Amino acid sequence: MSERDRGGAGRRPPGRRSQRDRTSPAPLAPSARLVARDVVLDVDRDDAYANLLLPQRIREAGLSAADAGFATELAYGTLRWQGQHDALIADAAGRPVDEIDPETLATLRIGSHQLSRMRVPTHAAVHETVALLRHHRGRAGFANAVLRRLSEVPAEERLAAIAEGFSDDERLALETGHPAWVLRALRRSLEREGASDELPVLLAADNEPPLVQLVALPGLADPDELGLEPTASPLGRAAPSGDPARIPQVAEGSWRVQDAGSQLAALALTRARPVADGERWLDVCAGPGGKAALMAAEAAMAGARLEANEVAPHRARLVRHAVRAIGERWPEHAPRVVTGDGRRYGEGETAQAFDRILLDAPCTGLGALRRRPEARWRKQPTDVPELARLQAELLEASARALKPGGVLAYVTCSPHLAETRAIVDRAAALGLRPLDTRAVVAALAPGIALGETGDAVQLWPHRNGTDAMFIQLLTTA
């Protein structure tokens, strides 16, 4: 019997005692529901990242493969559909969710997800979920009442009643599990290329867990050597099911997990034109190092050298790890990894110093919502102007650091127009002009579907099976 139908039981993992455990009369045994509930709670309370936390918690709890699958579907699904669950819970509880304590709310959220979006028998969904609160009788009684009320009315019926009086956008946002401001930003970007009718398909694609994609690093691996299905990138392949870290070539660093859109963004820069021997390349915002690894391999193969910069020291360490295999294979072309604010470039010895520059700017990440289940609820519209200011300053520094005639790629994993078009519209004032990025990407990926975006490329999950990367190549005017 799997966790889907009953509560899990097993050994307490060493070294993990939470506040709750210390105060509870009898510690809860590790189970898939407990793992999922605690991940949902930590994402809410501590701003944790579910994709980093969940695998660790599954390992610590010693879950079976079936229970690990259940915990993953429950945690990621709950986070992705949090907007709907909160609306349902508030309705059934008769109070706003911010008046419910975090532990009870996280428990209710995973209960609501089992009832409305997973085929879990009602009794198990309610009973086993409420049992997670058994150390606190008041909370358990409240959760029991709310989940029982939720189980009495189909979620669609309750949602339809909740949405009465909503605007069309608010209703679509509730139905598709997106914040309304995100939905509007996605629509505006699609509208810009005359494709606003694709919005429902895009919103649906955002809710599909993506296939894991791999890149074969040039000079270290052959894309055909593993017999895997191709993706939108010439170096990309779809990972087989299971943990990609268990693939020996991934473990040794010759293949890496990377979305095909990110591969195309890096390759658009490295293959925009032939490489001259001794070129200097710069990755301004390199952490955690996915594009840096691909660019470093491309650079080493062509006789160029990459400098990978990252402001956050812990992310710079990740870059060092990501490019390790390239340094071992080509010590004379080993990439240089540095830590610092990218806005310092373009002064002194870094003025007009680099032949190619990747500015993969910090952004809202609205193009990678399918990959990060909690991301859509964490970002706020007020984040956009602050990020846009940083993006513009990083573009100014990159423009100063570019050699005359060099190539600069401005890239974001967000299609928000304030982070894409509005930033590259500043290029002319910085002495830059656009290059035909569509032609470069179309040459890399013949047959790829590209929208009407002028010189720029905007990839989309529903169209290209990639994250919604924005890519604009620029050169000096």
Ligand SMILES: C[S@@+](CC[C@H](N)C(=O)[O-])C[C@H]1O[C@@H](n2cnc3c(N)ncnc32)[C@H](O)[C@@H]1O
């Ligand atoms: C979109 S991510 C880059 C992803 C990376 N290119 C890759 O493919 O793995 C943006 C990165 O910029 C870093 N960053 C933010 N502000 C920065 C700044 N002022 N200077 C340099 N890096 C910055 C962030 O820490 C983050 O690691």
